[in-house]
Amino acid sequence: MDAFVTFCLRMGDNALILGQRTAEWCGHAPVLEEDIAFANMGLDLIGQTQLWYGLAAEAEGKGRTPDDLAFLRPERQFLNSLLVEQPNTDFGHALMRQYLFDAWHLPMQEELAKSSHEGVRGLAQKTVKEVRYHLDRSRDLIVRLGDGSEESHKRMQDALDWLWPFTADLLATDEVDAQMADEGIAPVPALIAKAFDAETQATLARATLTIPETRLRRTGGRDGIHTEHMGYILAEMQSLQRTYPGARW
């Protein structure tokens, strides 16, 4: 597949699958303000999905629509990072997943706002503000809950221990990233990794949380090799489109 299309799909798939996970909280969050915040983040993420898929579909030039990309691809063609598909084990996992994603997403969007590609640049300039807001919000909660009660600290640490190995998949790189960087479309991956490390080290320290020392690096999502959760996400998400092929909604 064309490197640019792959790049756009990876970005869009991240937004969509995280959006799905986020939306699962509607009506089930610990306080009303979080119901609202999660719905709002989900909404932003679905909006970003539409934009990235729009760019992918246009570049691909096969007449597929953003909805086709969302609802008619099988699992092995989804290229999101493994992090975003991890389940809502508890609200702590959901917050930590969001925070780790945001810590990667913001520097990425900030750099993409200077992209050589007009569509990408426009997209990033349009969405960077909401991504910044997401990071501000999730950073704040990570600090308050990490440095909160004994139980909230424990839960946040458990979430970090579980999710940290998946950040490897956010930061993984391959020839697609190299080509995107060469063409000035996307930033040099090392730059984002550095920003991610700086953000997480500072914030997690403030949160009195410890980054786990582990050799475990969970990667593969960007090549379509997912965790066993992914099949269930897609079966649910795609069920209507699959059940009524060709219908318009």
Add this chain to the structure above:
Amino acid sequence: MDAFVTFCLRMGDNALILGQRTAEWCGHAPVLEEDIAFANMGLDLIGQTQLWYGLAAEAEGKGRTPDDLAFLRPERQFLNSLLVEQPNTDFGHALMRQYLFDAWHLPMQEELAKSSHEGVRGLAQKTVKEVRYHLDRSRDLIVRLGDGSEESHKRMQDALDWLWPFTADLLATDEVDAQMADEGIAPVPALIAKAFDAETQATLARATLTIPETRLRRTGGRDGIHTEHMGYILAEMQSLQRTYPGARW
């Protein structure tokens, strides 16, 4: 729809959906013996599904196969009782669901083994033994856990409280049942209700469990009006057939 087809679908859908719920325990049960037992019950139930759908498909005469009936009908056409679609909240719910189903299923199968319809009679004669075994097993566990530790008692009572209102859907009757009884294909519903009451009253008393006093009667499944769990069961179960229409497996 033809009454006989409706009757066969209701029976087959009960078996299939309970089989799905049962199979979810594979590898997750409290002891290895229960892993084996649940796989075994699931296997029996899927076998029964195939037989009932075979009768339904033949009577319908539209060239649909048992697999078509399982994998290509939408939710509103599934006619199982609401009881069998209830989730695996804990193993106590799973056991209680199975017991309440068995307590209805065995007298039903015993009577169907005398059906005027050759296919139904043959099916019931073939499967009544496994259904009897299921009831023996689940009755035994209900008694042992109901009259077990304080916690096991509480969990079994909670499960009974939650699931009892759904037994109304097992025992509900309509003109289809009347017609089946008139034709001697299926027993008079009151007969089964009596056997169900006798079985559950005796067993639950031995188990030191109390049948809840409630006006709540949860019905509708037999007319395709399900609980909100059903859509997720089907999205998962049907995902492959829906994703690859027409493929052979």
Add this chain to the structure above:
Amino acid sequence: SEQDVAFQKRIDDGIRIEPKDWMPEGYRKTLIRQIGQHAHSEIVGQLPEGNWITRAPTLQRKAILLAKVQDEAGHGLYLYCAAETLGISRDEMTEQLLAGKAKYSSIFNYPTLTWADIGAIGWLVDGAAIMNQVPLQRCSYGPYSRAMIRICKEESFHQRQGFDIMRALVEGTEDQKAMAQDALNRWWWPSLMMFGPSDKDSVHSEQSMRWGIKQNTNDELRQKFVDQTVPQAEWLGLTVPDSELSWNEEKGGYDFGEPDWNEFMEVIKGNGPCNRERLEARQKAWDDGAWFREGLMAHAEKQSAPIAAE
């Protein structure tokens, strides 16, 4: 009493009552009950619709539904704030809800079984809600009135979006059209019940109207809803599931059948199809979220602790 007379005069003169004003205890209680019910309805109302967000059939529909559910949670927030001005906390109201002491709109005790239900809820349920809420913008209690003004603006969006889902379905395949009709069949009567029992059986109506908390009777609003909705159903090519429905030239409105009030009473009493599931979901959210709320409080306490105490 003299106070009561002066209070009633303010109301009759159309002067808004504000939190710091004196008010009769019955007025306060009635408002707390009504605003609380309304707030709880927004909160519980997230559940049947939230059930379809992950399965919405297009990205656009998913985004619209997310936005709608977000709005509902937001309305809940405005309303809890309005109720708090009457001297009850959000936590107290939540406890009343979870204990089954406070009610919420019984419509949310019906399950959402197909995508068309999301359309039907927007079209019919939000339609009925607006019918109920528009007059409440003129409610005598200031904070409630102002909350309703904000809410009504958004609800009419929701109704249009629901209608648009139905439109897409009836313009679609046979399966989709059947799905739309099935949803109308299941949601029509519960929607009519949203206006409450018939005037002759309505307990709180009269006093509420005198206090300017209520502006129209249940039956008036129900009639208005039917008159508005039936032509929309016709436009969609759907059949309203009421054999007694007919145009009454004389009264300039529709005659229609009586909802099943037994069903209504059972649902109110907790015996509807989803009462247990809705309360269980809210209870679980509350229980599972305890560590989150406590963690934030613990952090706040640390922050405000004097340095010397460290």
Add this chain to the structure above:
Amino acid sequence: SEQDVAFQKRIDDGIRIEPKDWMPEGYRKTLIRQIGQHAHSEIVGQLPEGNWITRAPTLQRKAILLAKVQDEAGHGLYLYCAAETLGISRDEMTEQLLAGKAKYSSIFNYPTLTWADIGAIGWLVDGAAIMNQVPLQRCSYGPYSRAMIRICKEESFHQRQGFDIMRALVEGTEDQKAMAQDALNRWWWPSLMMFGPSDKDSVHSEQSMRWGIKQNTNDELRQKFVDQTVPQAEWLGLTVPDSELSWNEEKGGYDFGEPDWNEFMEVIKGNGPCNRERLEARQKAWDDGAWFREGLMAHAEKQSAPIAAE
């Protein structure tokens, strides 16, 4: 010692060792470790396949898969019983597994991502397992040997069923064929690793062979597996993902590439794709099931309590 010599002679004479016979501590320990690992593998092995039971594409495939997973649990049971004859309880072994002290076949630390993975597991993983297990039917320890005889009979069914899933896929649509190839690509190398490290790096092999616990070296069995499987892949029209694969006329077998032993070591150490998930699932089953096990014990105690104590 004299006992050791006599013991070794029995083994060399092909006489089975039975539970009550004297045996060297090392023999006992080695067997406990090996049978325990094998039992745990059957138990953990339920998880990747169980993942597809609810999604099996036909009723027949669902039934076959259920039966297979049931067989695996049953094998676990035979094997735990065989290990118990050596003086360790099932609960102890379970605790060792959950504490990460006992191992299980590292193949089950890979995820099942598509239906074709169920075919590939049956074909390749059960195929490799049989290759390992057939010689164990002649193991010197009687209970283990007898368990293996029962197990091998069922495993060969499983392998044929797995192959049949692959056959249906390659005879199907282009998507299905691609699914089959993708599964082969992902499962080939982990399957080769199932025979353990190369003989030169294998720690326990020599003594185990002398004790009649092991009959063939890892490399012998791996070669046999490749020689059997490559023609099957060809028959299916699938490409084995090994560029070094070629027929060696002289040795009458295939030459093939080296598996990534670093990956193998990482998976063994707990850093495979699903190690955490598998152990977590077993831990959860164990923890969530505590009340069940305790409830049954409480009931049994009541039943056996003397009347006088009531």
